[in-house]
Amino acid sequence: MTDELPRTGAAADAAGGDALPAAGQPLLRIEGVAKTFGTFRAVDGVSLDIKAGEFLALLGPSGCGKTTLLRMLAGFEAPDEGRILLGDKDIAQALPHERPINMMFQNYALFPHLSVRDNIAFGLKRAGMARADIAARVAEMVALVKLEGLEKRRPDQLSGGQRQRVALARALARRPQLLLLDEPLAALDKKLRENTQGELMELQRRLGMTFIVVTHDQEEAMTMASRIGVMNAGRLAQVASPRELYEAPRSRWIAEFVGDVNVFDGETRLRDGHRLVIGTRDAGTLVVAEPREPVGAGKFSIAIRPEKIKLSRRAPVSEVGRETTINIIDGVIADICYLGGTTTYKVKLDTGGIVRASVANSARLDVDAYSVGQQIVAWFTPDDCVVLPS
Amino acid sequence: MSSRRIFARPARFAAIAPYVWMALFFLVPFAFVLKISLSQTAIAQPPYEPVFDLTAGWDALRAAFAALSIDNFKLLVSDDIYVFAYVRSLTVALTATALLLLIGYPIAYGMARLPKSWQAVAMVLVIVPFWTSFLIRIYAWINILQHDGLLNQILLALHLVGQPVVWLSTDSAMYIGIVYSYLPFMILPLYATLAKMEPALEEAAGDLGAPPWQVFWLVTFPLSLPGVGAGVLLCFIPIVGEFVIPDLLAGSNSLMIGQTLWLEFFTNKDWPVASAAAIVLLLVLLVPLLLYERLQKRQLEQGR
Numbered sequence: 001m002t003d004e005l006p007r008t009g010a011a012a013d014a015a016g017g018d019a020l021p022a023a024g025q026p027l028l029r030i031e032g033v034a035k036t037f038g039t040f041r042a043v044d045g046v047s048l049d050i051k052a053g054e055f056l057a058l059l060g061p062s063g064c065g066k067t068t069l070l071r072m073l074a075g076f077e078a079p080d081e082g083r084i085l086l087g088d089k090d091i092a093q094a095l096p097h098e099r100p101i102n103m104m105f106q107n108y109a110l111f112p113h114l115s116v117r118d119n120i121a122f123g124l125k126r127a128g129m130a131r132a133d134i135a136a137r138v139a140e141m142v143a144l145v146k147l148e149g150l151e152k153r154r155p156d157q158l159s160g161g162q163r164q165r166v167a168l169a170r171a172l173a174r175r176p177q178l179l180l181l182d183e184p185l186a187a188l189d190k191k192l193r194e195n196t197q198g199e200l201m202e203l204q205r206r207l208g209m210t211f212i213v214v215t216h217d218q219e220e221a222m223t224m225a226s227r228i229g230v231m232n233a234g235r236l237a238q239v240a241s242p243r244e245l246y247e248a249p250r251s252r253w254i255a256e257f258v259g260d261v262n263v264f265d266g267e268t269r270l271r272d273g274h275r276l277v278i279g280t281r282d283a284g285t286l287v288v289a290e291p292r293e294p295v296g297a298g299k300f301s302i303a304i305r306p307e308k309i310k311l312s313r314r315a316p317v318s319e320v321g322r323e324t325t326i327n328i329i330d331g332v333i334a335d336i337c338y339l340g341g342t343t344t345y346k347v348k349l350d351t352g353g354i355v356r357a358s359v360a361n362s363a364r365l366d367v368d369a370y371s372v373g374q375q376i377v378a379w380f381t382p383d384d385c386v387v388l389p390s
Numbered sequence: 391m392s393s394r395r396i397f398a399r400p401a402r403f404a405a406i407a408p409y410v411w412m413a414l415f416f417l418v419p420f421a422f423v424l425k426i427s428l429s430q431t432a433i434a435q436p437p438y439e440p441v442f443d444l445t446a447g448w449d450a451l452r453a454a455f456a457a458l459s460i461d462n463f464k465l466l467v468s469d470d471i472y473v474f475a476y477v478r479s480l481t482v483a484l485t486a487t488a489l490l491l492l493i494g495y496p497i498a499y500g501m502a503r504l505p506k507s508w509q510a511v512a513m514v515l516v517i518v519p520f521w522t523s524f525l526i527r528i529y530a531w532i533n534i535l536q537h538d539g540l541l542n543q544i545l546l547a548l549h550l551v552g553q554p555v556v557w558l559s560t561d562s563a564m565y566i567g568i569v570y571s572y573l574p575f576m577i578l579p580l581y582a583t584l585a586k587m588e589p590a591l592e593e594a595a596g597d598l599g600a601p602p603w604q605v606f607w608l609v610t611f612p613l614s615l616p617g618v619g620a621g622v623l624l625c626f627i628p629i630v631g632e633f634v635i636p637d638l639l640a641g642s643n644s645l646m647i648g649q650t651l652w653l654e655f656f657t658n659k660d661w662p663v664a665s666a667a668a669i670v671l672l673l674v675l676l677v678p679l680l681l682y683e684r685l686q687k688r689q690l691e692q693g694r
Contacts, residue, residue, distance in 0.1 A: 076593050096596035103597050109590035113612050122608075123598030174599065 023053035027210050028073070028178060033082035033092070034234075035068055042068040044234030045082070050178070055204050055211045057225035059218055061257070065234040070180050070214045074103045086177070097126070102176035106183040108167035110155040116142070116166050117151040123174045141169040144203070161192050168200075172207070181213040185220060197223050218258055222246070230254055246305075248292075252388045255303040262304045262355045265390060268297045275325065275382055278302060282353025287325050288385035299390040306358035308384035311345060311370065315377050328379045331355075333370045345370060347378050420672075427665035428458040438661050462666035472667060475650040476674065482561075482636070482646060483629040486568045490625050491618065493569060494576030498617075499610075501577070502584035509585065516574050516581075528567055528638050535563050535639070564640035568629055576621040583617030584610075619682055627675050647671055 075096035145165035249255035266280035335346035429438040440454035535557035633648035654664035
């Protein structure tokens, strides 16, 4: 069985080398994979292509199936349906030790009875590497994650950050075609987490390796990943770049899950070229840009990110020759939430609804700040609005 | 301030309580036995001399001390009966402990891998024999193992044997009895260590290329060694001194030290030799205990 599968880097080295797919070429194809535990359908028909060299994040609330999907890629769970193609081999039923895929575990799962060196060497020994090669590779890995001098320590003699590095080095040592990371930074404190994010990205770029990271932290996913797969109730809701996910979410659920958003429900009143006029209950009549895939008449939700909503004391004057259609709504400041870099204002609209507007605190002295009860104008352009099926 | 004083006393008592217990119920009896082991038999009440009489005055006490000797210990070393009994006890205990480990480990491993709700059920099943008296369970085995007992009936019905097998008064019967009786003491510490082991560790080993048997030998087994040590000691030590099971199930041609001790004490009425045999047994059992202690300490200090 092992021989039919693509080898791991370590095994491949021992066998005389085995070319990995070039960056950008498809590496792994997940086809209609599903997994049921009892009556609970944890993963419900997921299909996804992963390209060599990409950094993909699986993002979702707990119980969405992201960890189960990752465990199926590692081989700890066998899918009930579907195929997992690595190259042109279906590895869906292969055992973990038969896959050229390694995983970094959420709580690191370092072997407590082995030293740092032996933890890192564990996978290399299993691959049957020569002693001298193992020593060289371990030294290389130790240097890579900056753990020099700690080789003889046991895991319980290391700090959390050091343990995280050992786990990473151990998972990278075999030079896997694909590295899976299960909540790799969840156990670190905030400052360390931010530094480590950067290091992980740097490492991934330098090694040209393919990473799939599972996380429930959207900032972490946005920062690190080149592509994010959002999962909900066992399905992939959207797979897109961080920017596209944020600016062009495909459903109301995604818009609300990723970042903060104001949502108004409404109905199409009029179509004017590439503009839609939509009547909403809470925000009056709004002019919005027609989405890329044209929609028919009917009920829609309009999503606007808080930072897209501008506030001013008077209605803005449109400049000649520019887009002139602007949605302008009068309102009163209802609540102020100061966050340091930004301030979120809750505005009670005269049309009945409430919007949250996020304003950058670009001046140190609050000459421009508004106060509760102040009359205000909230405005945004048609392009700031995302039209979503209701 | 006053509340501190109120709570400080029970706390201090709790700290010394184990030592008081050990002094009262181990050291004092041990001193008695040690004294008797250095005495000589006598046809008297108690059946040994000298007898310390604290009211007889200083000189009498000194004479009593002078009368103590290590002759009984010399006898233990010079007489084959005792040496054989010790060797047999250790052999039986080693064999039985090895069997217990071989049988107990897979059971404990299986229990630890059961769904959580079933683990409690399995635990009760392991402990449930304790509901019945130990002696009665051994008598039940006599019933099962006798000439027309249940075991022979089953073997005959399955045509595995043509004639009833003689089980009683054999070493096989004794090992069956010992393994049966001590199995919970092997399973429980093993189960405790295996159940609290992080499943991700075994997954990590598999992920790093170890096939299942390597996962077991390189990760699961080394990490369960504290449980193995505890289970082995919990079985080995009492089995060395075991009396009831060999007496009821094994033959009478070679005796374990527990049986020899009993004979000296009740049949020969030789309390001093019986006491000396008990002291030597204690010293013999101290060796594995100290070894285990040192092993654990070393594991704690440097690991691996």
